[in-house]
Amino acid sequence: MQSMTINSRNIILVGPMGAGKTTVGKQIAIQLQKKFIDIDQELEKRTGVSINLIFEIEKEAGFRTRETAMLAELLQLENAVIATGGGIVGMEENRQLLQQTDGLVVYLKTEVKHQLKRLKRDKQRPLLQGEGRRERLLKLARMRNPLYDQVADVAFASGRTSSYGMAKKVVDHLKNPEKLKRIK
Ligand SMILES: Nc1ncnc2c1ncn2[C@@H]1O[C@H](COP(=O)(O)OP(=O)(O)O)[C@@H](O)[C@H]1O
Numbered sequence: 254m255q256s257m258t259i260n261s262r263n264i265i266l267v268g269p270m271g272a273g274k275t276t277v278g279k280q281i282a283i284q285l286q287k288k289f290i291d292i293d294q295e296l297e298k299r300t301g302v303s304i305n306l307i308f309e310i311e312k313e314a315g316f317r318t319r320e321t322a323m324l325a326e327l328l329q330l331e332n333a334v335i336a337t338g339g340g341i342v343g344m345e346e347n348r349q350l351l352q353q354t355d356g357l358v359v360y361l362k363t364e365v366k367h368q369l370k371r372l373k374r375d376k377q378r379p380l381l382q383g384e385g386r387r388e389r390l391l392k393l394a395r396m397r398n399p400l401y402d403q404v405a406d407v408a409f410a411s412g413r414t415s416s417y418g419m420a421k422k423v424v425d426h427l428k429n430p431e432k433l434k435r436i437k
């Protein structure tokens with residue numbers, strides 16, 4: 254019963270900034286022996302500039318166009334763990350791509366208090382620079398959390414669980430065929 258195992262299906266991680274999509278995703282890929290690829294890192298590699306600079310030069314709209322094209326391309330991969338950026342669910346086109354893929358879409362949930370702590374010293378995320386981080390994160394959570402729920406097959410809350418613990422939680426779940434059967 255092929256459809257009941259994880260096999261070579263992609264795992265696509267969604268969730269807010271600081272949920273652990275990049276760090277936990279890497280761990281999941283190691284544990285499941287899949288290739289790891291992160292949309293932001295891939296955009297930086299291909300353009301040769303940082304996400305911050307893409308936002309500065311092309312504004313958020315330019316970044317979103319690149320992000321959508323990259324998502325569409327990477328969903329063609331096989332046997333990969335794909336970490337998205339927190340804003341992926343903002344575009345209808347992206348939501349459709351995520352709902353249509355036969356990969357498993359995993360929502361890493363987190364709370365603003367944890368995001369603030371984890372991203373305290375962050376300088377890489379253009380939407381978090383300057384004052385009023387808490388309010389900005391709360392506003393994004395109100396807009397986006399229902400959309401993550403809408404596209405995800407399964408969700409995991411991190412709370413105080415470490416990145417490694419989160420990866421283990423996800424992998425244990427995905428290795429259990431009975432649970433997988435209930436997801437799809
Ligand atoms: N479950 C977790 N517990 C503690 N720290 C975490 C956890 N998940 C992520 N982090 C830390 O938070 C920061 C942001 O994580 P990252 O993987 O870049 O998140 P995302 O890609 O979802 O924005 C990193 O420093 C990472 O080590």
Ligand SMILES: O=C(O)C1=C[C@@H](OP(=O)(O)O)[C@@H](O)[C@H](O)C1
Nearest residue numbers: 269270271293338339340378379
């Ligand atoms: O939430 C967002 O809109 C963004 C999240 C970032 O990715 P992470 O969620 O990996 O931090 C990155 O794509 C960009 O800074 C915009």
Ligand SMILES: [Mg+2]
Nearest residue numbers: 274275336338
């Ligand atoms: Mg990331």
